[in-house]
Amino acid sequence: MKEVLPLIAALKSELGSGAVLTEAPDVDGFTEDWRGRFKGRATCVVQPSNTAQVAAVVRLCAAHGVPVLAQGGNTSLCGGAVPAADGIAPVIVNLARMRRIRHIDAANGSMEVEAGCVLKTIQDAAAAEQRLYPISLGAEGSCQIGGNLSTNAGGTGVLRYGNTRDNVLGVEVVLADGTVWNGLRALRKDNTGLDLKHLFIGTEGTLGIITAAVLKLHPLPTHHALGWFAPVDPAAALAVLGMFQAACGSKLNAFEMINRRQLELVIEHVPDRRNPLGDLHDWHVLVELADMQGSDELAAAMQHTLEQAAEAGLIVDAVLASNESQRAALWEIRHSVSEANKKAGVGLTTDCAVPVSAVPAFIAQATRAVHAIVPGLDVLVVAHLGDGNAHFIPFFTFGAWESLSDAGSTGAALKRCVNDVAHELHGTFSAEHGVGQTGLSEMAHYKSSVELTLMRAVKHALDPHALLNPGRLLPASAASPSPTS
Ligand SMILES: Cc1cc2nc3c(=O)[nH]c(=O)nc-3n(C[C@H](O)[C@H](O)[C@H](O)COP(=O)(O)OP(=O)(O)OC[C@H]3O[C@@H](n4cnc5c(N)ncnc54)[C@H](O)[C@@H]3O)c2cc1C
Structure with missing residues (x-):
């Protein structure tokens, strides 16, 4: 002690x-x-x-x-x-007290913020200057930019703008010996050696504590068209994604898919959420276009592409948001999945990514693999289809989970079989949530010894006494120093 x-x-x-x-x-x-x-x-x-x-x-x-x-x-x-x-x-x-927005340079398209700034505050401050900070996720009212950077958070805007790593220009970091590295540059080009900021992005606080960052801002799209449709199946959804990409290019803002059971849980457990379509179809997609001008053109492109998809037999039903409040209500459904699942039972959340083209195969194979372990078990699918990240969630009611005699090992086997499918399809078990504690065994299982050795070498160089976030991200090896040894 x-x-x-x-x-x-x-x-x-x-x-x-x-x-x-x-x-x-x-x-x-x-x-x-x-x-x-x-x-x-x-x-x-x-x-x-x-x-x-x-x-x-x-x-x-x-x-x-x-x-x-x-x-x-x-x-x-x-x-x-x-x-x-x-x-x-x-x-x-x-870091909650370090929440100042230090500076916005609208002409440079950049914003300097302290690490404890809440993501929603950053989005709002950017919008007030007619700029967009594009990272958006269900936890945006609570998560902080330091946490987003440390986990390289993704969310619903990755299809168009990339993930957090793609939207940061500089960071300030406290290193393991208390040294402060001021890398708060606001440059879009800087080829002066190793781009050190990337050591601290996505490494979950294991190499340093991020205290501030310079974020990249984009022009603020002021016009949107949002559609909600029911594809025949995930392969049809993928075909419709291709149609939108061909027709609308970089105006395609989001392409998010959930399955029937997931929508049911949202409707059952989150007040004021309703099925946007007449029937509870098996698959649902939210698609959004956004631009700086031309509401009518966006709406026409949305309508035309969905009609073409219907004619091709790819979708069975669709609805368009006709005003901002309908648009917000449809986004609320998408952003309510985590809250609904938390209230409804025990979801074994996985965070796989595969090549976009392989998502339908991933869903089909993962479903089969789960049912081989627990026949008939509900599975929830929440996919950022546009970037290949599918949260495939074997789901138990609280009662069913408690009645399992071996919940721990069943849960581990279910997650592993889903991650195995992603691995076989050349994917990853952690696309955007990070590794934390739950992914340690998967790191040990899936990462090659070459990669783990390289990661440990970097960790040892920056934090030789394993002071920062020990027991996260990197599975222990026989050679790892114990904390502060
Ligand atoms: C409802 C809900 C929806 C979500 N949706 C998404 C989603 O769509 N996409 C997505 O990517 N994630 C999602 N997440 C996961 C989570 O919100 C993100 O990972 C988020 O980026 C974490 O931010 P945070 O401030 O809460 O970090 P925390 O949870 O506090 O920390 C996360 C990790 O970062 C480290 N860390 C935190 N701050 C710092 C710092 N300043 N310096 C160094 N290390 C630090 C912590 O040690 C920890 O390892 C969701 C979570 C919820 C609850």
Whole structure:
């Protein structure tokens, strides 16, 4: 057992006692994840107000041999932002107080923000300057940009704008020894050696704590056309995607698919959500076009493409949003899936990506693989079809889950069989959520020893004492140093 009282006293003296939480009722909300599936232990939670304070915290933790866990909005779906229940309890560095938008340069199309800025605040601030920050996801009212960067978050805008990595120009990072690296450049071109910011994007706080970032802004589309249609099956949805790409090019803003059971759960468990179509069809797609001008042209392109798809026998029903509130209501359905699933039961969320062309095969094969283990089990499909990322979710009611005699091993086998299908189709088990705690065994299983060795070498170079987020992202190897050894 570590003697942590001197560290806590030093943290209070550095940050002020109001920024150091030690009592269970204050700490509890930070040690459990959004879905209530992980609960760990923390030495304390600190809430620094600026980069210098983050650096001071890291230096103090290093000196006392206590690991550090960065935390943003705590919306991770893979247990990434909460501590483990065993090992040395870390100090949680919660970034929520660092939420300033430092600067918007509309002419440069860039915005400098602190890491604790909530994603929705960033989207709104950009829109106020007629600019778009295009990362959008169901947790956008709670997740923070530091968390988005650390997980290289995806969401519904990847088809047109890429993921978080594609929308960042610079970062500021506190390194494992408390050094601050100021990489807050706002350049679109900079070929001066290693592009170091990418070391910290998507590495889940294991190489440094991101304290600020310069984000890339885009022109704000002001006109939209949104359609909701029922394709015959996923292969038909893919064919319709091709038709929209051919007809509308870069105006295609989103192409999101869910299956019937997923829509049913949203309607049953989230107030004010309704089926947009007359019947509960097997498959549903939300498709959106967006541009800076020409509402009528967008609506005409949407209508024409859907009519062509219907004539080709690819879709069985469709509806177009005729105003902004209908458009918002249709997006609400899509953004409600996580909330619905959390209320409805136990969803074994997977986060696979395969080549876009292989999504229909992935869904068919994964369904067969799941039913070979649990015949007839409900499966939910939530696919960012336009970028090949399909959340394929074997789903149990709470009662069915509790009645399983071996829930842990059944759950693991179900996820593994889905991930195996993705792997066989040259895909990945983690497209956008990250690895966190839940993906450690999959990292060990699927990553080649060459890749793991390279990753461990980078980790050791930047964090030789394994101080930052130990037990995340990288599975332990015999040669790994234990935290702070
Ligand atoms: C309803 C819902 C819908 C979601 N939809 C999507 C989706 O469509 N696409 C998607 O990609 N994800 C989605 N997610 C997952 C999650 O929201 C994202 O991964 C998000 O980017 C996490 O941000 P956060 O601030 O909550 O980070 P946290 O959960 O707090 O942390 C995530 C990881 O990042 C690290 N971290 C956090 N802040 C920092 C920092 N400043 N410096 C270094 N490391 C840090 C943490 O240690 C942890 O490893 C969804 C989650 C929910 C609950």
